[in-house]
Amino acid sequence: xxxxxxxxxxxxxxFGGVTALSEVNLHVSxxxxxxxxxxxxxxxxxxxxxxxxxxxxxxxxxxxSNESIVGLKSHKIAQKGLSRTFxxxxxxxxxxxxxxxxxxxxxxxxxxxVGSMFGIGTSKADExxxxxxxxxxxxxxxxxxxAGQLARNLPYGDQRRLEIARALALEPKVLLLDxxxxxxxxxxxxxxxxxxxxxxxxxxxxxxxxxxxSLIMKISDRVSVLDFGQKIAEGTPKEIQNNQxxxxxxxxxxxxxx
Amino acid sequence: xxxxFWGLTFDGIVxxxxxxxxxxxxxMVYGVLRLINFAHSEIFMMxxxxxxxxxxxxxxxxxxDPLPLMSFLGIFLIVILVAGIASGSAAMLLExxxxxxxxxxxxxxxxxxxxxxxxxxFLTEVFRIMTQSxxxxxxxxxxxxxxxxxxxxxxxPDKLVVILGAAISLFILDRxxxxxxxGLGIRAVSQDERTSLLMGVNIDQVIRFTFLIGGVxxxxxxxxxxxxxxxxxxxxxFLMGISAFTAAVLGGIGNVRGAVVGAFTLxxxxxxxxxxxxxxxxxxxxxxxxxxxxxIRPTGLLGEAMQRARI
Amino acid sequence: MDRVKSILLFxxxxxxxxxxxxxxxxxxxxxxxxxxxxCYALPYLRNPIIDTPQSxxxxxxxxxxxxxxxxxxxxxxxxxKSGILDLGFxxxxxxxxxxxxxxxxxxxxxxxxILPIGMGLAMLSGVVLGLPALRLRGDYLAIITLGFxxxxxxxxxxxxxxxxSQGIYGIxxxxxxxxxEFSVTNIRPYYWLMLTFVLLIIWAxxxxxxxxPGRAWEAIREDEDVAELMGVPTLKYKxxxxxxGGAVGGAGGVxxxxxxxxxxxxxxxxxxxxxxxxxxxxxxxxxxxxxxLGAILLNxxxxxxxxxxxxxxxLFGLLMVLMMNLRPxxxxxxxxxxxxxxxxxxxxxxx
Numbered sequence: 001x002x003x004x005x006x007x008x009x010x011x012x013x014x015f016g017g018v019t020a021l022s023e024v025n026l027h028v029s030x031x032x033x034x035x036x037x038x039x040x041x042x043x044x045x046x047x048x049x050x051x052x053x054x055x056x057x058x059x060x061x062x063x064x065s066n067e068s069i070v071g072l073k074s075h076k077i078a079q080k081g082l083s084r085t086f087x088x089x090x091x092x093x094x095x096x097x098x099x100x101x102x103x104x105x106x107x108x109x110x111x112x113x114v115g116s117m118f119g120i121g122t123s124k125a126d127e128x129x130x131x132x133x134x135x136x137x138x139x140x141x142x143x144x145x146x147a148g149q150l151a152r153n154l155p156y157g158d159q160r161r162l163e164i165a166r167a168l169a170l171e172p173k174v175l176l177l178d179x180x181x182x183x184x185x186x187x188x189x190x191x192x193x194x195x196x197x198x199x200x201x202x203x204x205x206x207x208x209x210x211x212x213x214s215l216i217m218k219i220s221d222r223v224s225v226l227d228f229g230q231k232i233a234e235g236t237p238k239e240i241q242n243n244q245x246x247x248x249x250x251x252x253x254x255x256x257x258x
Numbered sequence: 259x260x261x262x263f264w265g266l267t268f269d270g271i272v273x274x275x276x277x278x279x280x281x282x283x284x285x286m287v288y289g290v291l292r293l294i295n296f297a298h299s300e301i302f303m304m305x306x307x308x309x310x311x312x313x314x315x316x317x318x319x320x321x322x323d324p325l326p327l328m329s330f331l332g333i334f335l336i337v338i339l340v341a342g343i344a345s346g347s348a349a350m351l352l353e354x355x356x357x358x359x360x361x362x363x364x365x366x367x368x369x370x371x372x373x374x375x376x377x378x379x380f381l382t383e384v385f386r387i388m389t390q391s392x393x394x395x396x397x398x399x400x401x402x403x404x405x406x407x408x409x410x411x412x413x414x415p416d417k418l419v420v421i422l423g424a425a426i427s428l429f430i431l432d433r434x435x436x437x438x439x440x441g442l443g444i445r446a447v448s449q450d451e452r453t454s455l456l457m458g459v460n461i462d463q464v465i466r467f468t469f470l471i472g473g474v475x476x477x478x479x480x481x482x483x484x485x486x487x488x489x490x491x492x493x494x495x496f497l498m499g500i501s502a503f504t505a506a507v508l509g510g511i512g513n514v515r516g517a518v519v520g521a522f523t524l525x526x527x528x529x530x531x532x533x534x535x536x537x538x539x540x541x542x543x544x545x546x547x548x549x550x551x552x553x554i555r556p557t558g559l560l561g562e563a564m565q566r567a568r569i
Numbered sequence: 570m571d572r573v574k575s576i577l578l579f580x581x582x583x584x585x586x587x588x589x590x591x592x593x594x595x596x597x598x599x600x601x602x603x604x605x606x607x608c609y610a611l612p613y614l615r616n617p618i619i620d621t622p623q624s625x626x627x628x629x630x631x632x633x634x635x636x637x638x639x640x641x642x643x644x645x646x647x648x649x650k651s652g653i654l655d656l657g658f659x660x661x662x663x664x665x666x667x668x669x670x671x672x673x674x675x676x677x678x679x680x681x682x683i684l685p686i687g688m689g690l691a692m693l694s695g696v697v698l699g700l701p702a703l704r705l706r707g708d709y710l711a712i713i714t715l716g717f718x719x720x721x722x723x724x725x726x727x728x729x730x731x732x733x734s735q736g737i738y739g740i741x742x743x744x745x746x747x748x749x750e751f752s753v754t755n756i757r758p759y760y761w762l763m764l765t766f767v768l769l770i771i772w773a774x775x776x777x778x779x780x781x782p783g784r785a786w787e788a789i790r791e792d793e794d795v796a797e798l799m800g801v802p803t804l805k806y807k808x809x810x811x812x813x814g815g816a817v818g819g820a821g822g823v824x825x826x827x828x829x830x831x832x833x834x835x836x837x838x839x840x841x842x843x844x845x846x847x848x849x850x851x852x853x854x855x856x857x858x859x860x861x862l863g864a865i866l867l868n869x870x871x872x873x874x875x876x877x878x879x880x881x882x883x884l885f886g887l888l889m890v891l892m893m894n895l896r897p898x899x900x901x902x903x904x905x906x907x908x909x910x911x912x913x914x915x916x917x918x919x920x
Contacts, residue, residue, distance in 0.1 A: 052798055078800035092791040095784070102789045106781045107800025113809050116780040119772055127780055170800050294708050359894045367707045368654055369893045372850055375656075376889025379843055383883040500719075503712075542723045546715040552709050553701045 003030045004063075005205050006082070006174045007052070011060035013043075013050055013229075020046045021229045026207075032198060033206045035216045037240075038226035039250055044209045047226070048084055048176050053077045065173060066089050079107050081173035085163045085180060087209075093152035095142065097162050100151050101134035103170030137165040141195070157188060164195075168204065175199065177208045181215055193219045193244070206255075215239070225249065260263040265410030266529040272417045272486060274423035274525025278500035279479035281509070282431065283349075283472030289448035289512040290468050290535040291361070296374035297352055299499025300381035301345050301473050305480025306490035307385070308344035309337045310396055318395030327415070332399045334419065334481070341477035349473025350466055352377060361465075383491040393491050398485040420482040427478055428518060431471065435514065440467045448512060497541065501528070510561020519560060570785055582901070608764055612757045624872070631760045633868040636825055639767050641864040642857065643817030646774065648846065649855035651810040652790030653703070654711040656842050657718025660698075663725065663817045663837035665822025670737040670832050671730060680743030680751075684823050691819025694721075695811035703807045718842055725834040738832030740826050740854040751827070751913070759828040766820055773813075774857060786810060790855070840882065848884045853899025863900055889891040 006028040013021040021043045028034045036044050050057050053074035057146060062070050069077050083104070109126035116123050137145045141161040146154055159239050167175055177196070181189045181235060192217055200206055210216050216223060217237045225233040225240060227249040233240055240246055280302050287295045312434060316333065325333065356377040360370050405414045435441035443464040446454040455461055483498070484490050509520025524547065532540045551558060589597070612627050620626050640662060647655045668687035672678050678686075702713045725731040732738075742751040749758045777783055784804045791813035797803045826832050844867075852863020867888075871881045892899065 054794065054798065075800050075802045076798045077682055078798055083800070084798065086795070090792055090795045092788050092795075094791055095787055099787075103784045103796070103801065104799050106784060109781065111781060112780050113777065113806075116782050117776050123780065130781070166799060214911075292708075330767065356890050356894070365893070368648075368652060370898050371654055371711060372846070373890050373893040375843060375846070376886045376891075376893065379840075379886030380883055380890065381886070383880070386881065387883065426585060491829060507712075509637065538727055539723075542720055542727075544722070545720050548715050549716045549720075552705060552713050556705065556709055 004028070005030055005065055006207065007061075007063040007066075008047070008051060009061040009063075011050060011062065012058045013046055014058045019229055021050070021057075024226070024229070024231050026224055028205050028207045029118070030205055031200065031203075032218055032221040033208060035208045035210060035220040035223045035237075036210060036226065037210065037213075037223060037248060038232075041228075042226040042249075043060040043229040044226055045087060045178055046229075048178055048209070051077075052082060052084055052176070061069045066119070075107070078170055078172075081171065082176065083170040083172040084176035084232050085160075085167050085178055087178045087182065089156075089159045089163055091151040091159060091163055091166070093150065094147050095151060097138060097151055097154065097158075097165075098131075098134050098147040100162055101137050101169045102130045104166040105130040105133040105257060107135075107170055132170055134165075137168050138162075140168075140198075141165045160192075161183075161195075164199075168199070172204060174205045174207055177206060177210075179209055179211065181212050183209060189215050213241075262410050262533055264408055265412065266533055267526060268408070268411035268412040268417070269411065270526035271522060271528040272525075273337075273528065274418050274485070274505075274522035275496070276479050276482050277502045277505045277525055278518045278521035279424055279427060279475045279482070280498060281506040281521045282514065283476045284508040285509075285511055285514060285517040286444065286448075286468050286472050288506070288513075289371075290444060290465055291357070291372050292367070293357065294374065294503070295352075295469075295472075296371070297356065297377040297381055298349075298472065298476060299495030299502075300378055300385070300482075301349050301352065301495075302476040302502075303385065303490070303492065303495030304348050304381070305341040305345040305477030306484050306494055307389070307394070308341040308477065309481040309484050310490060312337045312340045312445050313397055313399070318399065320395065322397075324401040325399050326399070328339075330415075331419075333399065334485070338478050338481045339421070342474040344415060344475025344476070345480065348476035349469040349476070352473075353466060353469040358462075372409075382492060382495070389492050391492060393489050395489045396487075398488065399485075416485050420486055423478070423482055427475060431475065434471065440464065444468055452480050478537045479480055500541075500548070501544050504544050504551070507538050507548060507556075508551050508558055510558030513558065513561050516558055516560035520558065523559070526551045575708065585615060603910060606766065608768075608852040609761060610800075625756075627756050627760065629826065629869070629872050631756050631763065632825065633872075634865060635767060636821055637845065637848060637868045638861055638864045639763060639770065640818060640845045641852070641860050642767065642770055642774065643814045643821070644845050645849050645855065645857065645860045646786075647737055647757045647810045647814040647848050648862060649853075650778070650790065651786040651807060652707075652739050652793070653810060654707060655714045655720040655811075656711050656813065656839075656846070657698075657714035657716070657721075657820060658814065658845055659837050659839070659841040660694065661723040661818025662822040662825075662841070663834075664691045664694055664815075665819035665823075666826035666837070667725065667731055667737070668819070669823040669826035670732075670740045670749070673741045673827070674739055677743070679746060680823070680827050681687045681746075684820065687817040688816045691822070692812045693815075695815030696808060696840055698806045699811040703804060703811070715839065715842075718837075719839060722834050722837050722839075725837070729877065731834075734834060735772040736831060736835075738831040740830045742830070743827050753830060756828065759824065763821070763824050770817055778857075782806065782809065787855070801846065844885060847889055850889055851900055853901040856899065856901050859899050859901030868898075 004027045008024060011021055011024040016125065024047065026036070026047070036047065038044055049055050049060050053069070053072055060067060062229065063079070064082055066082055067080070069080060069082070071210065090238065092103065093105070109130060111126045112122040135144070135147065138147050141163050142166060143158050143165070146162070147157055154162060164177070171257060177225040181192050184192060196219055197204060220237050223235065223237050223240045224231055225246050231242045232249060233246050235243070236239060279307070279434055280298070283298045283301070284295060289291060337447070340517065356373045357370060360373060400415050402414045402416055404414045405418070406413050435444060440463070443454070443459050444467065446457070446459055446460060447464050451461065483494070502521070504516045505520040505524040508524055509516025509518065524544070527547070529545045535543070593599070611630055612844065640658070644655065647653050647658070659749045668690050669680070670682050672683045672686065673680070698714065698717050702710055705713065726734045745751070751758050756908040785796070785801045788799065788801050789803050789806060793803055848864040849860050849868050851867055852861065853859030867885070
């Protein structure tokens with residue numbers, strides 16, 4: 001229990017009449033790369049949206065390092081150590097790559113508006129810290145050369161890396177990646193896989209939504225499968241691969257237990 | 259005030275009828291575009307001047323004897339038609355010039371709103387210059403002597419024309435929305451634009467049609483307005499627009515039935531509060547209602563849940 | 570045509586940027602000093618080319634020029650930088666002006682004492698408006714701010730203490746400072762006073778913009794939801810934008826009222842909010858220099874070319890539509906200087 005950084009229990013999410021998630025149980029432990037898979041519309045991104053505070057869950061519990069985060073505002077949750085990337089890259093287009101990452105790093109600083117204006121208190125040190133952290137992360141992701149460029153001008157692959165760098169700037173306990181390999185060719189996917197492992201080795205636990213099975217197989221320690229808002233299987237990649245129920249869900253066999 | 263209740267109520271229904279026709283334009287455009295068409299109030303204002311223009315062109319000066327009922331209805335029908343066509347066309351032109359390009363480019367909400375404001379400013383000022391900021395009086399075509407009175411309610415022919423005319427217009431609109439293909443398109447796009455597109459709905463056409471209907475209704479509202487108030491001015495759109503928009507929000511923006519409910523509710527509320535607090539506070543009341551609705555229940559009385567962007 | 574114009578403009582801008590990048594610290598200081606001195610010296614400039622036909626150049630400098638510059642810079646923080654569409658900005662201006670008017674005529678307080686009060690009241694109103702309103706989405710927020718602006722104006726018309734629709738007259742001028750007298754006849758000191766405020770605000774804004782607040786505001790403008798998810802306390806920063814906007818607008822109002830000595834609710838109509846917005850839009854949303862240029866151009870040119878003045882608002886409206894459709898980034902777009910960083914240390918390389 002204690003090494004479970006992220007614990008999600010009986011998470012239920014209703015939108016009007018639609019049950020997006022039903023009694024979902026998930027967890028991410030320290031040092032692991034966990035994967036969340038399932039057919040389109042299964043509710044995977046909804047899980048991310050709920051645990052990061054974008055939606056309030058209809059019911060259920062969410063713990064980050066044994067602390068309940070249900071009902072907290074998103075920025076607080078982010079500060080406590082849960083950050084994410086998005087299915088469609090959502091960078092701050094008109095800001096440079098460095099500024100994008102610095103924005104993430106800022107969340108760990110204490111200085112407020114008045115301090116910044118008059119340059120008092122920790123403002124100088126905080127600014128330097130954000131800058132250094134951002135530079136370090138750009139380097140880590142291999143896009144230092146993009147630092148001064150506007151985010152919207154970056155090539156797609158670098159944009160994805162930038163988004164991850166920004167999320168890492170929050171020094172999360174668990175990093176949520178939403179389809180990070182979308183739009184990548186096989187070679188890029190292999191590189192991405194290595195990158196994610198590098199992130200894990202650097203001390204971040206990762207929860208990953210992906211459709212690319214080979215990527216999942218190669219890097220995940222544990223896989224959970226969602227279908228129609230319910231978890232239908234969980235286990236090692238090998239176990240999941242051979243799970244009949246999972247295969248049925250993807251192939252869309254008509255008879256689904258609701 | 260209690261004694262005035264019937265009078266205020268009846269007048270509230272008259273005013274509410276006019277609000278409803280204008281409010282529908284706001285709500286339908288918001289439904290399909292998620293855009294507040296700031297310039298809609300000017301579309302209405304143009305309808306008032308179009309009505310005025312027709313009547314003046316037909317030679318009326320206001321000094322003639324009142325017309326018999328059938329003649330009046332015939333003339334007024336022409337007025338409504340012209341105003342409706344004028345405003346409808348203006349609305350479609352507005353969509354083309356001010357909004358279409360932004361829609362194509364997927365521009366931000368902010369950009370569209372600013373463009374809308376610019377269009378509104380432009381039209382208001384153009385008319386201000388053309389009309390020299392004067393009040394323009396609408397010739398009285400029929401006698402305003404009350405047909406009957408009910409307690410303090412004064413039922414005069416013009417008021418009846420407004421109420422009945424609005425009712426007929428709303429009925430026609432209901433048929434269009436529910437029975438025609440384009441009406442179906444409007445409903446579909448309001449719900450889910452992307453799916454509608456995938457289902458083969460011609461979005462551009464639907465949007466143009468939405469502006470057209472909204473414009474026509476606003477033009478018709480303009481005719482009723484000048485009939486009832488007997489004058490118009492370049493900024494007639496502004497206050498009516500705020501009231502109509504508040505009505506749409508009150509009923510639930512994007513919701514057609516809501517616009518009508520909101521319009522009558524607001525019309526009545528305005529009359530009652532003006533009687534209690536004084537006429538000069540009427541506008542503040544409307545603003546306060548608007549602000550309160552947006553703060554407390556932005557979905558309005560009948561509205562659907564406010565859409566949030568999906569991540 | 571547009572491309573030709575932008576090439577011309579860009580050339581100037583590019584050349585300036587290059588010179589600026591390559592200049593030394595001392596060169597930059599000299600440049601700034603000369604520029605600022607030049608601004609203060611403007612009232613002494615007498616030239617038929619720049620003179621305005623109807624009112625004196627001095628008078629124009631104060632109103633509308635520097636007044637609209639300050640208001641535009643204030644609105645820029647809210648709309649341009651943070652992306653919050655505020656259609657009721659005139660309310661802050663009005664609150665500042667009425668504070669000066671009411672306190673100036675009813676109490677013994679002088680301008681310098683009333684100034685912080687006026688600014689404080691405007692800032693407070695920013696909080697009162699912002700706390701509930703800033704939780705809403707763009708369009709709804711815009712409408713509420715519009716409502717706020719109008720409510721303030723209509724209350725001013727209907728309430729006794731604000732003088733009703735007649736307004737307040739006999740507002741006192743500021744007392745002598747540094748040997749400079751503020752009289753009804755000499756408008757120059759007012760210009761210098763307002764100019765000083767403008768410079769202070771520019772200083773504050775520049776400091777904020779290169780640090781965390783600037784990044785937070787831009788992130789909010791670019792993608793508010795994502796900003797929140799990336800740990801930016803969006804409500805707090807949006808409120809700050811409102812508060813600062815209020816401070817600026819309020820200050821402008823206090824100074825304006827003390828010069829003009831009579832104010833009426835007519836001065837604070839909705840159109841004024843739109844005019845300020847036009848300056849920000851025209852100049853380039855979020856870009857401080859662009860906005861200042863926009864405010865200057867949009868207020869100077871109608872004074873210079875008189876026939877334009879009457880159709881001023883028509884053109885402003887047309888301008889807003891055209892700008893949004895054709896050149897949404899404004900006259901001077903928010904071009905980030907793409908900087909160069911040292912690969913190892915990550916520090917910006919200054920040449």
